[in-house]
Amino acid sequence: MTADRKAILSVQNLTTCFRTDRGVVRAVDDVSFEVFPGEVLGIVGESGCGKTVTSKSVMRLLPERTSFFAPGSRMLFRPASRSAPDTPGNAKDTLPREVDLASCDDATMRRVRGARIAMIFQEPMTSLNPVFTVGWQIEEALKYHTNLSHEQRRARVIEMLKLVEIPNAERRAGEYPHQLSGGMRQRVMIAIALCCEPELLIADEPTTALDVTIQAQILQLIEGLRRRLGTAVMLITHNLGVVAQVCDRVMVMYAGRVVEQGGVHEIFRSPRHPYTAALLSSIPKAGKREAGRRLPIIPGIVPSLFDLPKGCRFQDRCAYRQDRCVNSEPTLDTIESGPTGETRLVRCHFPVAAVSTPRSAGSAT
Amino acid sequence: MLSFILRKLLASIPVYLGIVLIVMLCLRVNDPVQAYLGKSASPESIAAQREKMGLDEPFVSQYVSFIGRIVTLNFSEESWERKQPVGEILASAVVPSLAITVPALLLTTIVAIGIALLSAYMRGSITDKALMFAAVLGMSISLLVYVVMGQYFGAYWTAQQGLDVFAISGYEPVHESVPGNWIRYCLLPVIITVILTIGYDTRFYRAVMVEETGRDYIVTARAKGATKPKIMFVHMLKNAMIPIITHVMITLPFLITGSIVMETFFRIPGMGQTLITAINSKDFPLIQAFTAVFAAIFIATNILTDVLYALVDPRVRLG
Ligand SMILES: Nc1ncnc2c1ncn2[C@@H]1O[C@H](COP(=O)(O)OP(=O)(O)O)[C@@H](O)[C@H]1O
Ligand SMILES: [Mg+2]
Numbered sequence: 001m002t003a004d005r006k007a008i009l010s011v012q013n014l015t016t017c018f019r020t021d022r023g024v025v026r027a028v029d030d031v032s033f034e035v036f037p038g039e040v041l042g043i044v045g046e047s048g049c050g051k052t053v054t055s056k057s058v059m060r061l062l063p064e065r066t067s068f069f070a071p072g073s074r075m076l077f078r079p080a081s082r083s084a085p086d087t088p089g090n091a092k093d094t095l096p097r098e099v100d101l102a103s104c105d106d107a108t109m110r111r112v113r114g115a116r117i118a119m120i121f122q123e124p125m126t127s128l129n130p131v132f133t134v135g136w137q138i139e140e141a142l143k144y145h146t147n148l149s150h151e152q153r154r155a156r157v158i159e160m161l162k163l164v165e166i167p168n169a170e171r172r173a174g175e176y177p178h179q180l181s182g183g184m185r186q187r188v189m190i191a192i193a194l195c196c197e198p199e200l201l202i203a204d205e206p207t208t209a210l211d212v213t214i215q216a217q218i219l220q221l222i223e224g225l226r227r228r229l230g231t232a233v234m235l236i237t238h239n240l241g242v243v244a245q246v247c248d249r250v251m252v253m254y255a256g257r258v259v260e261q262g263g264v265h266e267i268f269r270s271p272r273h274p275y276t277a278a279l280l281s282s283i284p285k286a287g288k289r290e291a292g293r294r295l296p297i298i299p300g301i302v303p304s305l306f307d308l309p310k311g312c313r314f315q316d317r318c319a320y321r322q323d324r325c326v327n328s329e330p331t332l333d334t335i336e337s338g339p340t341g342e343t344r345l346v347r348c349h350f351p352v353a354a355v356s357t358p359r360s361a362g363s364a365t
Numbered sequence: 366m367l368s369f370i371l372r373k374l375l376a377s378i379p380v381y382l383g384i385v386l387i388v389m390l391c392l393r394v395n396d397p398v399q400a401y402l403g404k405s406a407s408p409e410s411i412a413a414q415r416e417k418m419g420l421d422e423p424f425v426s427q428y429v430s431f432i433g434r435i436v437t438l439n440f441s442e443e444s445w446e447r448k449q450p451v452g453e454i455l456a457s458a459v460v461p462s463l464a465i466t467v468p469a470l471l472l473t474t475i476v477a478i479g480i481a482l483l484s485a486y487m488r489g490s491i492t493d494k495a496l497m498f499a500a501v502l503g504m505s506i507s508l509l510v511y512v513v514m515g516q517y518f519g520a521y522w523t524a525q526q527g528l529d530v531f532a533i534s535g536y537e538p539v540h541e542s543v544p545g546n547w548i549r550y551c552l553l554p555v556i557i558t559v560i561l562t563i564g565y566d567t568r569f570y571r572a573v574m575v576e577e578t579g580r581d582y583i584v585t586a587r588a589k590g591a592t593k594p595k596i597m598f599v600h601m602l603k604n605a606m607i608p609i610i611t612h613v614m615i616t617l618p619f620l621i622t623g624s625i626v627m628e629t630f631f632r633i634p635g636m637g638q639t640l641i642t643a644i645n646s647k648d649f650p651l652i653q654a655f656t657a658v659f660a661a662i663f664i665a666t667n668i669l670t671d672v673l674y675a676l677v678d679p680r681v682r683l684g
């Protein structure tokens with residue numbers, strides 16, 4: 001995971017704005033990150049920090065009339081060239097070596113969506129169309145992006161349902177979403193997403209709406225499929241336990257900004273941004289003498305996009321706030337390269353000292 | 366599916382028996398014979414008429430015999446006013462009503478769905494706003510304006526210019542008229558009915574579509590790479606069919622009863638007019654038969670609605 005590998009997705013200075021009744025807001029503000037082939041990038045942060053808007057920006061799935069990218073936003077996608085003419089994932093047409101998703105036309109975007117970058121969502125209960133069979137809904141993606149015959153597509157649908165470990169695949173293909181459980185539906189969503197063998201899978205809180213036991217199964221499935229298929233994954237979650245399990249690198253977002261970014265081990269061992277540190281201290285650790293002790297929570301809430309503070313956006317909730325934090329917003333700086341060579345970015349005037357155990361921030365009790 | 370329909374049919378039998386019971390009771394609260402013949406009628410003539418109609422028999426036997434006649438489709442009872450079997454009267458009135466209402470409903474529904482799709486597709490655009498403005502405008506103008514304008518400019522004025530397209534009013538039975546002539550009589554009422562109903566329907570259908578555009582499955586379809594027309598005409602339309610079917614089916618029974626207002630203005634001898642004259646002349650057998658037939662049609666369309674739901678929505682079909 002070093003810089004000499006070419007990123008398949010390189011988001012640069014992405015600023016996504018919404019026109020609202022109360023003016024224009026920047027839900028994602030100057031965000032840059034890269035996704036390398038086959039890796040899992042975690043995006044974490046509380047609700048409302050801009051994780052979904054970031055991922056929908058990449059897919060260009062935001063409402064067309066009320067949202068726009070600020071000038072200078074770039075999302076360079078470098079699709080792998082595909083040659084084999086009759087493999088299931090073979091796209092009907094080839095894409096340029098590099099596409100800027102922020103500015104490409106809709107036709108190009110549609111060739112990327114579902115074929116090269118696929119997405120699964122938080123709500124498996126409502127994400128499938130209730131009046132079509134799940135088989136039809138998987139096949140639809142194949143219709144748009146491959147030259148497979150009807151029979152080949154049907155075979156591929158069954159193959160995909162088996163791949164996502166749905167028992168009785170043949171029968172299930174003819175069933176409607178309401179006949180499946182939430183976990184099953186999320187498996188179907190994964191099958192839809194992966195049937196054209198995309199280079200990148202964006203999973204926006206794929207397990208949040210599911211039972212705990214099912215959550216683990218779905219995560220294992222995504223992780224297993226990533227290994228088998230080599231698909232890169234952008235995993236959005238507010239669950240740091242999930243990040244620790246499956247991610248290679250993490251990006252922490254707060255109020256539309258990236259506040260910290262780096263390798264998962266480095267960040268878990270030594271979070272440098274007070275927000276990251278606070279998030280980490282609020283997850284339970286197994287085997288520690290914590291039974292009966294209440295987990296610290298981060299006091300306060302994410303500031304509204306309509307009235308962001310002048311300085312650091314985390315200042316109201318930060319235990320280390322100084323005058324400088326109120327007056328000027330820190331920039332996102334490279335502060336070190338970890339032992340694995342992973343660049344570490346932090347947006348803080350007074351980063352938490354690099355130590356081996358995470359210090360807790362906020363009024364932790 | 367067949368067992369589904371059968372279940373619905375069976376379930377509707379007690380409902381129908383109940384409706385007929387209530388209708389018959391209501392029609393007997395005041396003595397219908399007395400009402401028809403008036404205060405001055407002699408007791409003998411009243412008694413004779415009651416006996417002729419079987420109204421002197423116990424209610425239960427009247428009920429059983431009426432149900433029996435409905436089941437055997439025997440509507441040979443004579444209208445008091447028109448001295449014709451009621452079945453014959455209703456049968457001859459239903460055709461003119463259908464000639465106006467069916468084309469009007471078909472046209473309205475197809476055009477309204479089309480406009481609604483276009484409007485929802487271009488939501489927020491000038492076209493959308495103009496279409497919705499036109500819809501509200503069309504709804505806001507009184508029926509009388511359309512009738513007067515239609516009869517004056519559409520029929521009278523064009524006839525003056527030598528274009529004999531619309532008839533001002535009246536009707537000719539299909540089998541007795543040159544086909545073109547029959548259409549001339551239907552055109553104006555059909556067009557006015559369409560104008561009257563299309564505004565509301567378009568707005569309703571557009572609201573249905575707009576609601577569907579906000580659904581999560583639309584985002585999933587976009588994420589798959591579906592084109593906008595595919596999303597509108599495949600994903601959305603099939604979901605929108607559920608409320609659309611409900612809306613259309615609710616109006617179906619009224620196709621057969623016809624529009625009382627339209628039939629009056631255009632002097633069309635349809636069901637609406639027949640009912641009005643039957644009520645005005647207190648024509649008991651005709652009113653009773655009309656109500657029984659209407660209730661049956663109403664129940665039949667309800668069953669048809671359920672069947673159509675089941676065809677469109679797997680959640681209904683598969684329980
Ligand atoms: N369509 C929209 N119009 C206006 N504001 C939006 C829209 N979608 C999201 N936002 C705002 O963007 C911010 C980030 O939202 P989101 O990306 O959904 O957060 P999360 O990190 O929980 O996924 C929120 O403050 C939300 O109110
Ligand atoms: Mg979200």
